[in-house]
Amino acid sequence: MVWNVYFEIAALMISVVLMLSDLWKKHLPFRSWNYFAWILSLQIICCIFDIISCGMAIRPYRYSIRIHYLINIIYYISYIMEIWSFAIFTIAMTGKSKSIRRTTWFVIALPYLVSFISVLITPFTHMFFYIDSEGVYHRGWAYYYTWLTFLAFYILLPVAYAWFYKVQMAPYRMMYTIGFWALSLTGMLLQGFIFTDVLLEGLFNTAAILIIYLNIQNPSQFTDADTGLYNQWALGEVIDEKLEYGDPIDISVIGIENFPVLESIYGRRKLMRVLHSIADEITEQVKGVNLFYMHRGRFALLFNKNTNHKQIEHAIRRRFEMPWGEEDGKVTFKIHITHLDEDVPKMSIREIFDSLEEGLRNAEMKNNEVTEIISAQRIEEIRDGIKVEHAVSKAIRERRIRVAFQPIYSTKKERIISVEALARLVDDELGIIEPDVFIPIAEKNGTIGFIGSQVFEQVCSFIRERDMEDLGVRFIEVNLSPIQCKSGELVSDLFNLMDRYEIDPRQINFEITESAMTDGKILNEMMNKIIQRGSTFSLDDYGTGYSNLVELLDLPFKIVKIDKSLVWSYFNGTSDVLPDIIKTFSKRGYEIVAEGVETHNMAEKLRDMGCDYLQGFYFSKALPADQLVSYVYNNRRLRIMEEMRL
Numbered sequence: 001m002v003w004n005v006y007f008e009i010a011a012l013m014i015s016v017v018l019m020l021s022d023l024w025k026k027h028l029p030f031r032s033w034n035y036f037a038w039i040l041s042l043q044i045i046c047c048i049f050d051i052i053s054c055g056m057a058i059r060p061y062r063y064s065i066r067i068h069y070l071i072n073i074i075y076y077i078s079y080i081m082e083i084w085s086f087a088i089f090t091i092a093m094t095g096k097s098k099s100i101r102r103t104t105w106f107v108i109a110l111p112y113l114v115s116f117i118s119v120l121i122t123p124f125t126h127m128f129f130y131i132d133s134e135g136v137y138h139r140g141w142a143y144y145y146t147w148l149t150f151l152a153f154y155i156l157l158p159v160a161y162a163w164f165y166k167v168q169m170a171p172y173r174m175m176y177t178i179g180f181w182a183l184s185l186t187g188m189l190l191q192g193f194i195f196t197d198v199l200l201e202g203l204f205n206t207a208a209i210l211i212i213y214l215n216i217q218n219p220s221q222f223t224d225a226d227t228g229l230y231n232q233w234a235l236g237e238v239i240d241e242k243l244e245y246g247d248p249i250d251i252s253v254i255g256i257e258n259f260p261v262l263e264s265i266y267g268r269r270k271l272m273r274v275l276h277s278i279a280d281e282i283t284e285q286v287k288g289v290n291l292f293y294m295h296r297g298r299f300a301l302l303f304n305k306n307t308n309h310k311q312i313e314h315a316i317r318r319r320f321e322m323p324w325g326e327e328d329g330k331v332t333f334k335i336h337i338t339h340l341d342e343d344v345p346k347m348s349i350r351e352i353f354d355s356l357e358e359g360l361r362n363a364e365m366k367n368n369e370v371t372e373i374i375s376a377q378r379i380e381e382i383r384d385g386i387k388v389e390h391a392v393s394k395a396i397r398e399r400r401i402r403v404a405f406q407p408i409y410s411t412k413k414e415r416i417i418s419v420e421a422l423a424r425l426v427d428d429e430l431g432i433i434e435p436d437v438f439i440p441i442a443e444k445n446g447t448i449g450f451i452g453s454q455v456f457e458q459v460c461s462f463i464r465e466r467d468m469e470d471l472g473v474r475f476i477e478v479n480l481s482p483i484q485c486k487s488g489e490l491v492s493d494l495f496n497l498m499d500r501y502e503i504d505p506r507q508i509n510f511e512i513t514e515s516a517m518t519d520g521k522i523l524n525e526m527m528n529k530i531i532q533r534g535s536t537f538s539l540d541d542y543g544t545g546y547s548n549l550v551e552l553l554d555l556p557f558k559i560v561k562i563d564k565s566l567v568w569s570y571f572n573g574t575s576d577v578l579p580d581i582i583k584t585f586s587k588r589g590y591e592i593v594a595e596g597v598e599t600h601n602m603a604e605k606l607r608d609m610g611c612d613y614l615q616g617f618y619f620s621k622a623l624p625a626d627q628l629v630s631y632v633y634n635n636r637r638l639r640i641m642e643e644m645r646l
Contacts, residue, residue: 002054002057002058002197003054003057003197003198003199004197004198004199005050005051005054005055005199007198007199007200007202007203008047008050008051008054008199008202008203009047009051010203011043011047011202011203011205011206012044012047012048012051012202014206014207014210015040015043015044015047015206015209016044018040018206018209018210018213019037019040019041019044022036022037022040022213022217032089032092032093032217032241033217035085035088035089035092036089036212036213036217038085039082039085039086039089039209040209040213042078042079042081042082042085043082043202043205043206043209045074045078046075046078046079046082046202046205047202047206049071049072049074049075049078050075050199050202052071053068053071053072053075053137054199056068056071056135057136057137060131060134060135060136060137061134061135062135063135064135065131065133065135068131068135068137069122069123069131072129072131072137073119073120073122073123076119076128076129077116077119077120080112080115080116080119080150081116082205083150083151083154083184084109084112084154086158086180087108087154087157087158088158090158090159090161090162090177090180090181091158091161091162093162093173093177093216094161094162094165097244108157111149111150111153111154112150112154114146114150115146115147115150118142118146122140125140126140126141127140127141127142127143127146128140128142128143128146128147129143151188155181155184155185158177158181159177159178159181162174162177162178173216176211176212176215176216177212179208179211180208180209180211180212181208183204183205183207183208183211184201184204184205184208186204187200187201187202187203187204187205188201188204190204221233222234222237224293226272226275226276226293227272227275227276227278227279227293228276228279228280229279229283229291229292229293229299230290230291230292230293231292231293231294232292232293232294232295232300234292235292235294235300235302236349236353238290238302239251239302239349239352240349243346243347243348243349248305248342249302249340249342249346249352250302250303250305250307250309250340250341250342251300251301251302251303251339251340251352251356252300252301252303252309252312252313252337252338252339252340252371253294253298253299253300253301253337253338253356253359253360254298254299254300254301254316254335254336254337255297255298255335255336255337255338255360255363255364256297256298256333256334256335257333257334257335257336257364258334259296259297259298260296262297262331262333266331270325270331271331273325274324274325274331275293275297277324277325278299278324279291279293279299281319282299282316282319285315285319286301286312286315286316288303288304288306288307288312289301289302289303289304289307289312290302290304297333298360300356303342309339310371313337313339313371316335316337317335317337317369320333320334320335336360336363336364336368336372337360337363337371337372338356338359338360338362338363338371338372338373338374339359339371339372339373339374340352340355340356340359340374340379341373341374344374344375344376344379345376345379346379347383348386350386351379351382351383351386354382354385354386355374355378355379355382356374358374358378358382359372359373359374359378360372385441387429387430388430388433388437388438388441389441389445391425391427391429391430391433391438392425392433392438392441392442392445392447392451393447394427395425395427396447396450396451396454399454400425400426401423401424401425401451401454401455402423402424402425402426402458402624403421403422403423403424403455403458403459403462403625404421404422404424404622404623404624405419405420405421405422405462405476405622405623405624405625405628406419406420406422406615406620406621406622406623407419407615407619407620407623407628407631407632407635408420408477408593408613408614408615408619409603409613409614409615409619410612410613411606411607411611411612411613411614412612415472415635415636416472416473416619416631416632416635416636417472417473417474417613418473418474418475418476418477418509418613419473419476419477419628420476420477420479420511420615420622421455421456421458421459421476421477421478421479422435422479422622423435423438423439423451423455423479424622425438439451439481443481443482443483446483448481448483448484449481449483449484449487452479452480452481452484453493453497455478455479456478456494456497457497457501459476459478459508460497460498460500460501460503461501462476462625463476463501463503463507464501464502464503466629468507471629471632471633472632472636473632474507475506475507475508475509475536476507476508476509477509477510477511477538478508478509478510478511479510479511479512479540480510480511480512480516481516482512482513482515482516485512485516485523485526486522490526491526491529491530494530495533498533504534505530505533505534505535506534506535506536508535508536509535509536509537509538509558509559510530510535510536510537510538511537511538511539511540511561512527512537512538512539512540513539513540513541513544514539514541514542514544514552517552517555520554520555523555524554524555524556527555527556528556531556536558536559537555537556537557537558537559538557538558538559538560538561538593539552539555539557539559539560539561540561541561541563541595542560542561542562542563542566542581543562543563543565543566543581544563544565553588557590558590558591559590559591559592559593559612559613560585560590560591560592560593561593561594561595561615562578562581562582562592562593562594562595562611563595563596564595564596564616565596566578566581567594567595567596567597567602567606568596571602571605578609579609582594582609582610582611583610586610591612591613592610592611592612592613593611593612593613593614593615594606594611594613594614594615594616595615595616596615596616597614597615597616597617597618597619598616598617598618599618600618602616602618603618
């Protein structure tokens with residue numbers, strides 16, 4: 001039989017060009033890259049020996065039967081190995097190959113081993129094929145049974161495995177993986193049942209490999225365009241693979257101090273040229289290290305086994321003492337370095353990156369000229385923070401953020417006159433998570449707006465379901481985080497909730513801290529829109545920030561809440577500025593709330609100083625809604641009884 005080999009020749013040419021392109025570029029230490037290079041090599045071998053075998057079939061009598069067998073056996077074995085390799089490649093991309101048991105691996109490998117052995121012994125059994133006395137190729141008696149079983153198993157298994165673990169794979173990887181198998185299967189069906197005399201299978205396989213190369217294995221997507229180094233995404237991929245296989249991770253990060261300022265001084269184009277020269281020199285001089293450019297003047301060094309990171313870091317510091325760049329514009333950098341040793345236990349990319357970021361930040365704050373070492377204890381603290389972050393996200397999704405209300409006492413009316421709504425979080429695993437732990441985390445990751453929305457909705461529900469006048473509570477104080485204040489949708493969101501629950505805006509007093517005042521004009525506009533509806537504002541935690549007093553006075557606050565740190569420092573004798581602060585704000589017409597009141601003596605003295613309201617554990621801790629109502633009524637009853645005795 002004579003086959004049309006032109007498509008197979010085209011497949012071979014494309015595969016060879018692809019291989020040369022792959023070899024020309026730098027490679028990351030990925031196992032998947034090694035798998036891919038192996039698959040591409042097998043595809044080239046398949047094409048070569050498929051073309052040779054077809055050429056021999058034109059004049060079979062010219063070649064010995066042994067040569068016919070050898071060429072065809074090499075073709076089939078390389079093809080079997082290619083399909084098996086891509087099946088393993090697909091499973092590896094799910095990130096779950098490490099967890100597969102040995103017995104399961106044996107089951108997965110069994111069809112491959114059977115097919116491999118069947119091809120090797122086919123000259124004796126004629127299972128796959130046989131060559132007659134004239135050198136003519138014939139398919140064997142078990143060809144279809146063995147071949148179709150093999151192909152069906154290694155197409156269905158990896159696709160099913162990838163689909164089952166699809167949450168572990170990026171969507172684009174899932175799409176291209178399924179696309180690879182769809183193309184390969186199409187080529188098999190077309191060649192096997194429709195165009196039986198045309199070699200199409202190799203071309204379809206090559207097209208599938210090309211798709212994988214361009215979209216998954218392409219080194220260009222892992223390369224930083226400015227420096228020519230691998231980028232942070234590539235670093236994450238390498239670390240992820242090392243974590244999966246339990247390989248040691250020994251890494252340092254070099255940070256250029258004040259990089260944004262340098263960028264504005266020298267210009268991005270010039271600075272990037274300098275960074276490129278830094279990358280070239282470090283790559284050339286430093287051995288046993290994979291170098292990555294993360295972002296904003298930060299380089300990561302991933303050390304190979306038995307590499308002395310201290311010597312390398314010392315050499316890099318020495319080099320950075322000298323200027324970089326061309327003669328017409330040299331630049332001198334100050335750097336800081338942080339190191340995460342391979343002996344420190346690691347569980348996730350997130351905690352590794354967070355610890356490196358924090359380590360570099362600490363080195364910059366300390367102005368260290370020695371490497372900031374990240375300890376196992378710090379990793380554990382970061383790990384706990386990540387757990388809290390997951391708990392916060394879970395609570396937001398499940399709407400389990402709860403509100404507690406802390407009473408605020410009026411020194412003039414001598415009763416509870418308002419309450420502050422405070423967010424509370426109880427996790428099934430971590431238990432009670434304090435606000436000073438989860439609120440900063442929520443502000444950092446951007447989920448604080450969702451917490452604020454859930455808290456405000458519960459406040460609105462509390463007001464609607466209770467007779468606030470009968471309680472004697474004039475308003476409820478609700479905190480707005482600095483992140484919320486920057487949202488252009490904050491005002492409409494608050495108004496929508498108040499309208500839905502039919503709440504009188506005068507029953508709400510919003511609290512804003514000094515840290516929200518980075519843009520006074522925008523904040524002023526937002527506050528005035530809300531004030532026009534009837535709500536008021538308090539300046540919360542005064543004394544913890546560094547805002548200009550003139551800027552504060554320009555904003556339409558009605559109440560100033562003095563932070564407990566100022567109150568406590570006065571009563572423990574470390575500061576005497578509290579009376580002057582109270583006088584300053586009182587003269588300007590502000591109502592004053594003192595936070596952190598814990599004793600009767602503190603309450604009496606703060607009232608004498610001119611505080612209008614007092615808040616703290618002396619009166620009550622933050623209470624759930626029902627307990628708050630009972631507390632307010634009991635407080636009123638006790639006050640009435642005292643008045644009657646008088």
